[in-house]
Amino acid sequence: MRPARTVLTSVVVAAVCASLGSACSTREDKPSAKPPGASQVNPVDRADLKKGGALNWPVTVIQENLNIRHLDGGHLDTRRIMESMMPIVMKSDDRGRVTPDPDYLVSAVSRSKDGRQRVTYRINEKARWTDGSPITYRDFQANWKAQNGRRAAFHAMSHTGYELITKVSRGPGGDREVAVDFARPFGEWRSLFTPLYPASVIRTVSGFNNGFKGGADVTAGPFKFAHRDETAKTLTVVRNEAWWGDRPLLDKIVFRALDPGAHAGAFANREVDFFDVGVKAAAYRSAQDTPHAQIRRAGSPSHHQLTMNGESPFLKDARVRRALAQAVDRRRITQVALQGVGGNARPLGNHFLLPQQDGYQDNAGPVGTYDPAAARKALDSAGWRLDGDVREKDGQRLELDYLAASGNDELQNEARVIQAMLRDVGVRAKLTLVPEKALFERHIIPGKFDLTVFSWTKRPFPVSLSRSIYVRPKGKDIQLNFARTGSSRIDALLDEAASETDKREAIDVINRADRLIWQEAAAIPLYQEPGVVAAQRALANLGAQGYASVIYQDIGFTR
Numbered sequence: 001m002r003p004a005r006t007v008l009t010s011v012v013v014a015a016v017c018a019s020l021g022s023a024c025s026t027r028e029d030k031p032s033a034k035p036p037g038a039s040q041v042n043p044v045d046r047a048d049l050k051k052g053g054a055l056n057w058p059v060t061v062i063q064e065n066l067n068i069r070h071l072d073g074g075h076l077d078t079r080r081i082m083e084s085m086m087p088i089v090m091k092s093d094d095r096g097r098v099t100p101d102p103d104y105l106v107s108a109v110s111r112s113k114d115g116r117q118r119v120t121y122r123i124n125e126k127a128r129w130t131d132g133s134p135i136t137y138r139d140f141q142a143n144w145k146a147q148n149g150r151r152a153a154f155h156a157m158s159h160t161g162y163e164l165i166t167k168v169s170r171g172p173g174g175d176r177e178v179a180v181d182f183a184r185p186f187g188e189w190r191s192l193f194t195p196l197y198p199a200s201v202i203r204t205v206s207g208f209n210n211g212f213k214g215g216a217d218v219t220a221g222p223f224k225f226a227h228r229d230e231t232a233k234t235l236t237v238v239r240n241e242a243w244w245g246d247r248p249l250l251d252k253i254v255f256r257a258l259d260p261g262a263h264a265g266a267f268a269n270r271e272v273d274f275f276d277v278g279v280k281a282a283a284y285r286s287a288q289d290t291p292h293a294q295i296r297r298a299g300s301p302s303h304h305q306l307t308m309n310g311e312s313p314f315l316k317d318a319r320v321r322r323a324l325a326q327a328v329d330r331r332r333i334t335q336v337a338l339q340g341v342g343g344n345a346r347p348l349g350n351h352f353l354l355p356q357q358d359g360y361q362d363n364a365g366p367v368g369t370y371d372p373a374a375a376r377k378a379l380d381s382a383g384w385r386l387d388g389d390v391r392e393k394d395g396q397r398l399e400l401d402y403l404a405a406s407g408n409d410e411l412q413n414e415a416r417v418i419q420a421m422l423r424d425v426g427v428r429a430k431l432t433l434v435p436e437k438a439l440f441e442r443h444i445i446p447g448k449f450d451l452t453v454f455s456w457t458k459r460p461f462p463v464s465l466s467r468s469i470y471v472r473p474k475g476k477d478i479q480l481n482f483a484r485t486g487s488s489r490i491d492a493l494l495d496e497a498a499s500e501t502d503k504r505e506a507i508d509v510i511n512r513a514d515r516l517i518w519q520e521a522a523a524i525p526l527y528q529e530p531g532v533v534a535a536q537r538a539l540a541n542l543g544a545q546g547y548a549s550v551i552y553q554d555i556g557f558t559r
Contacts, residue, residue, distance in 0.1 A: 039094030039548040040296035044540035049556035055253045058272040061437045062257045067212040071155045084552045085219035086195035094548040096460035098190045103245040117182040126244035129220045136175040141168040142199035146208045153205040158468035161192050187501045191464035222248045222553040233257035249556035259407030274535035281340025287534035298544035300531030302457040306524040310485035312450045321521035323378035327425040329370040334527040343530030352462040352510045359507030363514045375425045391426040399428040400450035406433040467494045483522035490516050
């Protein structure tokens, strides 16, 4: 979400994450196919930055539900907002190496014995919620109970890892020590409890589902919730004066919801201080021509993906989905999308790993290979025969509802290209434009679509996020599997990958699962996003993050 569902977002351990090369960063740079750097954020020591001021941060949507662990709150923009206010107990560096944040954790240690695992967290004695209560094992316990999948009334975005926990309890060191016991090893245990939400709010079903709607009264970060303005489409966070870590340099951050097409103009007019260029070539050129701009480029953890709804009456048959995948020229889409902004112009061939990561394999095979003749033959064999310009079966025409976010010219143009490709094999795709805020909550999550394209953002834990995308739904509990497909074999491999602590073995299992997911042909990766950010030259410690966590208290402006 982007969910990252753009997940949001959205994930075997950190050691397999990005090993990236070097890049250029000046405004005059031309788009390049060279591997981008691991992170470009204009790093400046806190002592050399101005104290005070406001950062204007553009987003595409401010969701009503600010619980990013909830199915309705998993957008990447929501994560960025909440990470300024909530305990991110594990921080990632620009190489994807994950370690405890000392502002929250003194230590986090995993030990295994007899096929079982215990992780012990020691919480910083200074760590407190904004209501004055200490962060304790009870908060970890409440987060586990809300996300372990044992009570469907908790509408959790993912159960991965949490469903393996048998108990979360008070450690021998007191309330500030947490003992987490697993039924079997979980290699990506560092992905859990981040962000941590307060037990005082989320321990009940109502609190988890609704307690962070509209605002965030109880938080524990360098910033705290101030207000949201529905008319101006802004959400403001201010310095948390009770914060025990390094004092935030900024007085406040104003998150502004703007249509993606308006970001470049707002940046040029100094209404926002940076923006994600994405694949917008015109925005890239605009930033290059903006005197106060600096282009920052990093290996993006996000990828663009075509998703088909496997519960659609037209798309239940995997043969049809595979045919549609073969009808789409991923190479052409990738080249057109990245033209003018740079990036890896090869189609992405893996659902879990990116080209810069150890173990990446292109597993697309015939499903991901453009072959309209094979697509026509497959549709014929599935009973969809051409009648004029459109195929029919049992009196139904093969007409699909293609959803795209309004206000995004690039996505709409891409949709029209895909429409033409599908038309070439006798499939009609009707383009329906909906506001980004409604795209997931009203359409994709309820399953009211046939086709759509959006981006997933990977955290430094490929299994932890991806398992919830590809594991089979259980009734209405789809987690992040918006395609609503899967198999017992895929589930078994994902469980095996999650439990595997050996890096090479885990990568092998991931690639085995990936080949099966390609055969399901419900989620078709298109390309890795280029990771280009235009920022004010004076903006420090923020930009093209790659896998690096944002350190909100260190964001500032040069003198």
